[in-house]
Amino acid sequence: MLVPLPYYLGLSGVLFAIGVAGVLLRRNPLVIFMSIELMLNAANLAFVGFARSFNALDGQVIVFFVMTVAAAEVVVGLAIIVANFRARATVDVDEIRGLRG
C-alpha cells in the first residue's frame, strides 16, 4: 500500500515552516543559511511527491535543478559570509550595517 500524497505534502509543509522559524529567530548567519536549505529541501519533497502522484518525471527533473541552484547559492552565500565576517569578527546578523543608508 502506498503512502498517499497528502502525507508527503504535510511533512513538506511542516519542514518548510520549521525552516521559516529558523530564519526568523536565529541570529547566526550560518544557521539562517541552514534553515534556508531546510526550506529548499521541503520544496523538493513536495516536488517529488507530486511527480510520484501524477506519474510524471518532470517533478524529479525540477528537483535536480533545484539542487544544482541550491549548491550554487550556498557557494556564493558562504563566500559572502566569509568575506563579510572575516573583516568584522562577529557572527551576528544584527550587527551588519554595511548597506544601511
Add this chain to the structure above:
Amino acid sequence: MALIFFGAVALVSIATAVGVIAARNSVHSALLLVVNLFTLALLYLTMEAEFIAAVQVLIYAGGIMVLFLFVITLLDPARESGLALGRPGPREVVGLGLAGLLGAVLLVGAFAGRALATARPDPVPAAIAQVAGNTQQIGLFLYSRYLFPFEVTSILLLVAMVGAVVLARRRPEPTRPAARPALTTPSNGRAAELPESDVVAAERR
C-alpha cells in the same frame, strides 16, 4: 506497513529539523541537518525516485553540508551561535507565531486540497518506462525537454564558482613605497608613506 515506515522517518525528519534551528552549537545544527537530509533521501526512495535520492546524498549531504562545516569551523571558533531563543521577547513570539501559522495552513491544505491537475505533462512513454530505470528516464528528460535549463544551469554554476573565488579572496596588501627602492630619490631616503586604509587595517586585525 508503508505508513508506519513513513511515520517513523517523518518523525526523525521533524525532530532533526527542530534540532537544526534550536541547537546552541552551530556544528550540532549542521550535523542534524545532515541527518535530516538522509531522512529525506529515504523518503525519495519510498517514492521510487532513486536518482534523486542518490543525488541528495551525494550533493546535499556530501557536498553542501561539508562546505557548511568548513565555513563554520573557519568563522565560529567558539561555536557559540547566538541563540535568539534565550530571551522570549516580542521577536520570538511573532516569529514562532508566523511560522506556526504557516505550518498549520500548509498542513491543513495538504490534507484538504484535491488533485488539481487537469492538464498533465506527458509521462514517460510506457515502452521506455519498462526497460529504463529512473536514472535513464531522467536523463531522457534532461537532454530533450529540459535541455535549455540544463545548459543555463551549467553557466550558473560557472558564474557561482567565479563569484565565490572573487568574493573570498584576500585583498593583497598595497605595496609600500619603501619597498620599491628604485623610486626613491637620492635626496630623501624614501618616499612619503601613504596612510594605511582602514579596510586593510580591519582585515589585518
